[in-house]
Amino acid sequence: MRTIHWRAPAAACAVVLLAGCSTFSPDGGLDAVSSMTGARIGQPVSFKRDDAALRAAADAVLKQPLSVQGAVQVALAHNSGLKAALAELGISEADLVQAGRLRNPGFSFSRSRAGDEREIERALSVDLIGLITMPIRQRIEQRRFERAQVTAARSAVRLAHDTQKAYFEALAANERARYMEQASQATEASAELARRMARAGNWSALDQAREQAFHAETLDGLDQARLGAVAARETLAQLLGVTAGEGGFVLPERLPALPDTLRPLQNVEQEALASRLDIQAAKADTAETARALGLTRATRLVNVLEAGYINTSTSGEPRKNGYEVSLELPLFDWGGANTHRAEARYMQSLHLAADTALRARSEVRLSHAAYLGAYARARRYRDEIVPLRRQVSNEVLLRYNGMLASVFELLVDAREQIASVQASIDAQRDFWIAETALQAAIHGSGSKE
Amino acid sequence: MFTRRHFFKSAGAAAVSAAAVSRVGAASLPEAVVQTDARTQPPPAPGNGRHFNPVVTLNGWSLPWRMNRGVKEFHLVAEPVVRELAPGMKANLWGYNGQSPGPTIEVVEGDRVRIFVTNRLPEHTSIHWHGQRLPNGMDGIMGLTQPGIPPGKTFVYEFEAKRPGTFMYHPHADEMVQMAMGMMGFWVTHPKDHRFMQVDRDFVFLLSGYDIEPGTATPKVNTMLDFNLWTFNSRVFPGIDSMNVRQGDKVRVRVGNLTMTNHPIHLHGHEFTVTGTDGGWTPPASRWPEVTTDIAVGQMRAVEFIADAPGDWAFHCHKSHHTMNAMGHAVPTMIGVDHAGVAEKINKLVPDYMVMGDKGGSMDGMEMPLPPNTLPMMTGDGPYGSVEMGGMFTVLKVRKEQKRGDYTDPGWYRHPAGTVAYEWTGELAEPTRSSSAGGKLMPLKQGADLNLNVRKPSGHTGHN
Numbered sequence: 072m073r074t075i076h077w078r079a080p081a082a083a084c085a086v087v088l089l090a091g092c093s094t095f096s097p098d099g100g101l102d103a104v105s106s107m108t109g110a111r112i113g114q115p116v117s118f119k120r121d122d123a124a125l126r127a128a129a130d131a132v133l134k135q136p137l138s139v140q141g142a143v144q145v146a147l148a149h150n151s152g153l154k155a156a157l158a159e160l161g162i163s164e165a166d167l168v169q170a171g172r173l174r175n176p177g178f179s180f181s182r183s184r185a186g187d188e189r190e191i192e193r194a195l196s197v198d199l200i201g202l203i204t205m206p207i208r209q210r211i212e213q214r215r216f217e218r219a220q221v222t223a224a225r226s227a228v229r230l231a232h233d234t235q236k237a238y239f240e241a242l243a244a245n246e247r248a249r250y251m252e253q254a255s256q257a258t259e260a261s262a263e264l265a266r267r268m269a270r271a272g273n274w275s276a277l278d279q280a281r282e283q284a285f286h287a288e289t290l291d292g293l294d295q296a297r298l299g300a301v302a303a304r305e306t307l308a309q310l311l312g313v314t315a316g317e318g319g320f321v322l323p324e325r326l327p328a329l330p331d332t333l334r335p336l337q338n339v340e341q342e343a344l345a346s347r348l349d350i351q352a353a354k355a356d357t358a359e360t361a362r363a364l365g366l367t368r369a370t371r372l373v374n375v376l377e378a379g380y381i382n383t384s385t386s387g388e389p390r391k392n393g394y395e396v397s398l399e400l401p402l403f404d405w406g407g408a409n410t411h412r413a414e415a416r417y418m419q420s421l422h423l424a425a426d427t428a429l430r431a432r433s434e435v436r437l438s439h440a441a442y443l444g445a446y447a448r449a450r451r452y453r454d455e456i457v458p459l460r461r462q463v464s465n466e467v468l469l470r471y472n473g474m475l476a477s478v479f480e481l482l483v484d485a486r487e488q489i490a491s492v493q494a495s496i497d498a499q500r501d502f503w504i505a506e507t508a509l510q511a512a513i514h515g516s517g518s519k520e
Numbered sequence: 521m522f523t524r525r526h527f528f529k530s531a532g533a534a535a536v537s538a539a540a541v542s543r544v545g546a547a548s549l550p551e552a553v554v555q556t557d558a559r560t561q562p563p564p565a566p567g568n569g570r571h572f573n574p575v576v577t578l579n580g581w582s583l584p585w586r587m588n589r590g591v592k593e594f595h596l597v598a599e600p601v602v603r604e605l606a607p608g609m610k611a612n613l614w615g616y617n618g619q620s621p622g623p624t625i626e627v628v629e630g631d632r633v634r635i636f637v638t639n640r641l642p643e644h645t646s647i648h649w650h651g652q653r654l655p656n657g658m659d660g661i662m663g664l665t666q667p668g669i670p671p672g673k674t675f676v677y678e679f680e681a682k683r684p685g686t687f688m689y690h691p692h693a694d695e696m697v698q699m700a701m702g703m704m705g706f707w708v709t710h711p712k713d714h715r716f717m718q719v720d721r722d723f724v725f726l727l728s729g730y731d732i733e734p735g736t737a738t739p740k741v742n743t744m745l746d747f748n749l750w751t752f753n754s755r756v757f758p759g760i761d762s763m764n765v766r767q768g769d770k771v772r773v774r775v776g777n778l779t780m781t782n783h784p785i786h787l788h789g790h791e792f793t794v795t796g797t798d799g800g801w802t803p804p805a806s807r808w809p810e811v812t813t814d815i816a817v818g819q820m821r822a823v824e825f826i827a828d829a830p831g832d833w834a835f836h837c838h839k840s841h842h843t844m845n846a847m848g849h850a851v852p853t854m855i856g857v858d859h860a861g862v863a864e865k866i867n868k869l870v871p872d873y874m875v876m877g878d879k880g881g882s883m884d885g886m887e888m889p890l891p892p893n894t895l896p897m898m899t900g901d902g903p904y905g906s907v908e909m910g911g912m913f914t915v916l917k918v919r920k921e922q923k924r925g926d927y928t929d930p931g932w933y934r935h936p937a938g939t940v941a942y943e944w945t946g947e948l949a950e951p952t953r954s955s956s957a958g959g960k961l962m963p964l965k966q967g968a969d970l971n972l973n974v975r976k977p978s979g980h981t982g983h984n
């Protein structure tokens with residue numbers, strides 16, 4: 072049997088032309104990620120294949136006490152998790168380029184002999200299906216590539232938020248440890264004084280033991296606080312992608328001051344609708360399904376719909392992403408079911424988009440309420456509780472001056488004042504974390520990301 | 521109803537500013553004269569009625585009266601007052617006619633007395649005439665002998681001052697609160713014969729105690745015994761005027777105790793005898809000399825002496841906690857406690873902290889800010905520095921040149937040369953110490969080594 076496959080020269084020419092159209096972009100899709108990310112993080116972000124400049128800038132930032140923007144900048148330059156996400160983009164682009172190219176025409180030659188008979192088979196094969204489905208595949212890959220860009224941008228935005236949160240936690244933990252040190256100085260003074268009073272015969276072993284137990288407990292609290300500071304610093308270091316040890320980074324002494332004005336709810340709700348990546352993704356999804364629906368209606372015989380939806384994930388395994396375009400012979404089915412399904416999918420996508428938007432607005436409102444509450448609390452501590460505590464201390468000192476109160480009351484009060492300053496620091500930290508969560512709700516994919 | 525104020529001057533250094541207010545509706549009521557000055561008002565001679573030798577109310581005054589058809593009429597107004605306890609501290613008290621204690625009422629044995637009592641307090645009150653012989657219905661016991669005087673109402677008490685002697689008046693309605701708020705006054709019934717037991721100077725005052733938290737002005741009325749301000753006539757040293765007398769004067773001091781504890785009142789430089797009690801004049805044969813007389817709760821004592829020793833003599837309650845002002849009762853003793861190193865540590869936390877009490881309670885030389893309306897614990901400067909006293913303390917000033925009837929302060933005593941304690945600059949011999957503490961009766965098992973400051977508690981063996 073002899074089989075010879077030949078292709079028309081014109082078709083071959085078209086193949087060559089088509090193949091020539093698909094090439095890699097100069098930025099690898101990173102510019103789009105940069106602009107998506109920059110608008111949401113609030114500082115210019117530039118991702119480049121060669122990030123030496125980026126790293127140099129980040130390293131310069133590390134030489135000074137870290138600001139919250141500086142921390143985000145360092146994390147974007149150094150964080151390996153983000154780099155992995157960006158690398159994914161390259162894989163996507165390769166797929167996209169691949170989709171724009173036909174498989175090379177194949178040529179096969181075989182010679183066989185059965186008894187006296189010899190058969191020489193020459194075949195020239197061209198990827199005909201590939202050629203026919205190329206525009207569809209390209210569009211799908213283009214879409215996947217865009218999704219990968221959004222995913223990369225989401226990773227970057229999430230990293231920024233996580234870094235901010237860790238930054239505030241680390242600062243507060245540092246301050247907490249520092250204040251605990253002061254508290255332990257107060258208890259150390261009373262314990263020492265109690266010891267000397269017992270030695271002078273003025274105080275019982277009972278009173279002395281009480282003071283010393285209190286000191287020991289405070290020391291325990293100090294150890295906990297120090298450990299907490301180390302843990303918070305390590306968490307931040309992981310996100311920054313640098314070492315927490317010597318020469319890693321320097322944190323400022325204090326949390327940033329509270330802002331004078333707050334962001335009104337209306338603005339943030341609108342901003343979220345315009346800016347949230349999940350909403351944008353849902354919208355794009357809807358548009359894409361609409362396009363697929365149109366395509367299905369037009370071709371009927373090309374099952375495009377499966378394409379975007381082969382997106383399965385099994386627990387424990389990496390997510391499978393892909394598509395399948397199949398051509399059917401219109402013998403039994405003229406594509407009516409496909410069209411129905413495509414329509415249903417389109418409606419589903421519309422509802423999903425509406426749901427995403429609804430959830431997003433709710434999340435933003437909730438985050439905004441938490442943000443207002445945290446602000447009120449931090450203000451109350453800053454403007455009322457801490458000043459009142461200070462006043463109490465002054466009054467106790469006046470009583471001490473008049474021999475109306477003892478030095479131990481002074482020291483107990485000093486401890487209480489320290490505790491209220493600590494609570495104030497926590498409230499301030501909570502505000503900044505709530506502010507970060509609000510940002511995440513507005514720009515990211517939700518406050519829980 | 522109208523309010524009228526007039527001022528009159530009286531003899532003596534202190535100008536009396538007495539404002540007469542309110543005839544309280546009826547023209548038949550005597551004026552309720554109001555005193556706004558907490559200084560001692562020297563006594564004017566009685567202008568009408570029977571003659572008597574007036575008393576001097578320490579940091580107080582005597583209530584004017586009017587004669588109405590042979591009856592001596594007084595008008596007391598029970599009302600909230602602001603009493604200066606000493607310069608630098610004022611208290612929100614309840615009293616009579618602008619002051620706490622109220623004015624001293626002076627009458628003569630056999631006087632018919634009518635007292636109008638107007639209640640301007642927010643609650644009912646009554647007045648009990650402590651020690652008087654009177655009709656039972658005039659005794660002022662709310663619920664028992666009369667209804668309470670409601671706010672805004674005026675009641676009249678009327679009786680004959682039968683027994684001469686030393687008396688008090690105070691509420692017998694919501695008594696604990698009203699007395700804790702300073703409602704009380706002195707009463708003297710002079711003998712018919714003004715030459716009977718006549719003295720040159722006759723000082724009177726009431727003892728009262730208040731619990732006023734540092735930084736506040738109103739007494740805590742629920743305090744039972746733990747008062748922090750002990751007063752003569754609702755004044756504390758250095759706010760208590762001195763008793764200024766002429767050398768050789770026969771001096772009487774009458775004291776009534778309306779606190780909830782006894783007060784051993786002690787005079788320096790002289791002996792006195794108790795010549796009068798709640799029950800009247802003591803028979804001369806029963807008197808014995810003393811320098812301290814204990815005045816129990818609800819009692820009155822009149823002591824007499826010849827002020828023959830010139831000088832500035834302390835006169836005070838001998839309970840030492842009663843001669844200091846508000847102090848922290850729960851402050852531990854710091855004497856002998858080494859503060860080296862600890863003080864610096866505390867200073868880091870409390871920058872204005874200063875070590876106090878490690879050498880004792882003396883605060884001399886230290887001027888530190890205190891809570892507002894709070895007096896230093898021990899204070900009052902004498903010619904040789906701080907007297908380190910407060911509360912129930914004053915000075916009897918005996919002077920040769922003090923004129924009869926002159927109550928002005930003559931200033932500090934000028935000691936004749938060589939009569940003031942002085943520093944010894946010679947050698948000091950080592951004292952001989954006993955080595956057999958406990959003696960034979962109960963010999964110490966552990967020996968006489970009780971040097972507490974050297975032995976330290978160690979491990980489980982306890983401490984000595």
Ligand SMILES: [Cu+2]
Nearest residue numbers: 783837839842
């Ligand atoms: Cu006393």
